[in-house]
Amino acid sequence: MxxxxxxxxxxxxxxxxxxxxxxxxxxxxxxxxxxxxxxxxxxxxxxxxxxxxxxxxxxPHAYAAVPSEPVVHLSIVSTLFPHLPHRRGGAFRWALLAGAAAVVMLAALHLFAPATIAAVFLLPVLYALYLYEVEVYESEPWLLIGTTMVAGAILGYAFTILTGGAVARFTISGDVDSNFLVAGVVIPIVAQALMLAGPVFLYFFRSRLREPLDGLTFGAASALGFTFATTLTATWPLLAGPLVGSGSTVDWALRLLSAGL
Structure with missing residues (x-):
């Protein structure tokens, strides 16, 4: 036509x-x-x-922090260190694996105290190296980051001291329902709220630190300080005990990896 x-x-x-x-x-x-x-x-x-x-x-094929990876993808390094350059991801991945292997090896030798120290220090040290590597800020507020981490550690220590006694009392009394409610619901929620206390304070009182990257940086610093203090406080009797301990190697290795990672 x-x-x-x-x-x-x-x-x-x-x-x-x-x-x-x-x-x-x-x-x-x-x-x-x-x-x-x-x-x-x-x-x-x-x-x-x-x-x-x-x-x-x-x-869904491109994770915002690492476009070469899909969104649904098991990658510990890009999850923990999202702004790490791709060329440096391998070094951090190997450092993380080496740290985990050191924890398992020390636990296998029944050196539970050194294994605990290695597990507790692994992520904070890697995170400090990560901040240095990615140069988050042109003039990095290391004092603020350190203060946020210390504040999180202080809150974590106080939180562990207070909640440890409460859980112990419920356990001794045999009150299973109350123990589950406190240990499984209340304590985790309060812990998460305390981890955010430092970043929330900075958000309201430091107007120049309100970008998403600031929230990630200071939130992670506060959480690392909090978990660092809670783990050290909870395992202090072990650290103050004999160098060579007794117990199941597998059980201790899993517990320490869970606490550290």
Missing amino acids: TDEGGPKKRRSARRPSSIATTAPGGPALVICPHCKNMVPPGEFCGHCGAHLTRGVASR
Whole structure:
């Protein structure tokens, strides 16, 4: 069928993202399949930020911190250290594995006190190296980060002293329901709230530290200080005891890895 001198052209069946037009006096444009705006061609939409070449706006194939990894992906390093450059991820991964192996080896030798120290110090040391490596700030507020970690440690020590006695009393009394409620619900919620106390204080009283990266940095510092103090306080009788202990190697290794990692 013709229309005044020429056959009608078939409509293209290509995706909207591949339909290109030319702006008057400008470069070719494409239509974003997500927001339907006309934007310059490329990997991402300049208007909504979604992938132009893929049809899923939620981007499950690309984790924001490490685009080369999918969102649902078991990766300890990119989870704990999200801003670590890809080229340095291997070193931190091996350091984490070496630390975990050292804990297991010391536990296998029944050196439970040194194994506890290694487990407790592993993540704080790696996190300090991580902050130094990624250079989160041009002028890093090490004093604030250190203060946040120390504040978390003080809260963790006080929290362990207070809650340890309460749980022990419920255990001795045989009140299973109250023990479950306190140990399984109340204590974890209060612990999480105390870990956030330092970052929340900085959020309200330091207006320049309200970016998401600030929340990640100071939140992790406070949580590490808190868990560091709680673990040391809970295991202090072990640290003050004999160098070579007794007990199940597997049980101690799992408990220490859980406490440290």
